[in-house]
Amino acid sequence: MTENDLLYTLALQHVAKIGDTTAKKLINHCGSAEAVMKEKRHNLLKIDGIGAWTISDMFLRNHLEAAEEELKFIKDEGIKALYFTSEEYPSKLKHCIDSPILLFESGNINLNKKHIISIVGARKVTSSGIAFCERLVEELAPFDPIIVSGFAYGTDITAQKAALKHELQTVGCLAHGLNQIYPKAHKKYVAAVENNGGFYTDFWSSSVFDKNNFLKRNRLIAGISQATIVIESAEKGGSLVTADIANSYNRDVFAVPGRITDTQSVGCNNLIKHQKAHLLSNPLDVPYILNWQLEDNKTPTIQKQLFVELDANEKLVYAFLKESEKELLDVIALKCNMPTYKLAGILLGMELKGVVRPLPGKLFEVI
Incomplete structure (x- = not known):
């Protein structure tokens, strides 16, 4: 250009x-x-x-x-200006009808990788949300994904700091020009991000900083990535907007479930309830559903203590599924000698613990 x-x-x-x-x-x-x-x-x-x-x-x-x-x-x-038809322009974003005609970049971003995911969530993320986000990035690290987020408080910065910790490339999508950083408290992370990733925005240096900018920014987060993961969200919030945009782009969306009494889980639970997101109870559900493959010399860093958290019935079901690999709900009930209604509740609890996953056709398998 x-x-x-x-x-x-x-x-x-x-x-x-x-x-x-x-x-x-x-x-x-x-x-x-x-x-x-x-x-x-x-x-x-x-x-x-x-x-x-x-x-x-x-x-x-x-x-x-x-x-x-x-x-x-x-x-x-020294900012890079990427034209929407250029080879350097993010390939997945090119296919989005409302992607910017110009995208501004700072840092050392290289999107020539297969695995690009966005991680978003509440700014007032809970301690359990932080823990799951960090565990998610850690267990996905062997797949070498690029972690995209909005560089905001809470979930965003947690995900991007975790990416840096595991030497993964991370990209921050900003709701303002590259002449500033918001929030200012995150300036200390800028150099590290630019050394192993960078920032994208379609706002000018002269753009007026406005809260509506965040909603416009969200299309970049959703459009650049193969999938969007929502860690936590209240009933309304920017993360849900990002999830809706990702769905409109026909991208996968994942949501971490929570207790129905938790304010910061309402949004995620609703996404799952309305079938707008995959239920994400275990980090390795992501590569499984997205069909990621590991390089031969890498193995997932899974740290599980399954039986510590399982009661007697859960252990029985787990042992059966471990041997049979995957099985129908009715067959599991028959072999484990328990009513189907009771088994359904047990399997849901095991799914939330990241022990089993449901498959199409009322099949279940261990993770």
Whole structure:
């Protein structure tokens, strides 16, 4: 992408009434952002879906002036500007209709890996949520995934710190320009993230910091990744927005269940209840469902003490499934000599403990 191409793409991105979807339509029709900005108004109005209101302020001089200032910032700070058709642009994000026409990057991000997951959750994450998040990253580490999050308080920074601890690449998607860091308390992590990953944003250095930016930022978190994992969430929250966006992109979503009385589990439980997310009770459910494969010289760092946590009935069911590998609910009930209704409750408890997983067709297997 030449400097001139970048200048005009920035100018087009600066037009408030033209979003990313419309900008792509205009560029595809005219051939480039420069061609769009120099095209006659009446010719643009012939494009399907382009009305007078959309392009009403597109020809104002201030767009190029603002673009020149932002281009100077990009050059001075050594920021990478990724065009939506370039090879460096995140491949999964390319397929999202509302992905940005320009994505700004700092650090040393390399997405040439198969496994990219987003981990999101409550800012006021509980101690159990922190523990599960850290365990999740630790047990997924042998698969060498890239951990994407929003660099916010709570779940986000927990996931990204865990990634750094296990020397995994991590990417923070920001709701502001690369001239600042929010929250300021996380500035101390910036260098470490940029050394083993980096940051993405589609906001300019001159963008006004607003809470709605976080909702727009969430499409990057969901779009870059193969799957989104929600650790904890209240009934409403940004994590649920990210999960909804991931579902709209036809990506896998996982949610960690919790007690029905826990405020920070309501959102996750609802995602599972409404079949918008896989139930995630054990970290290794992720590679199992996503069909990840380990390299020959790596093994998962699983640390389980199964029987310490199992009662007599659970031990009986586990022993049977361990021998049979997987079996139907009715067969398990028959072989373990217990009513089906009772077994169903036992299996749910074992699933929540990360001991068994359900399969299609009322089958169950040990993990």
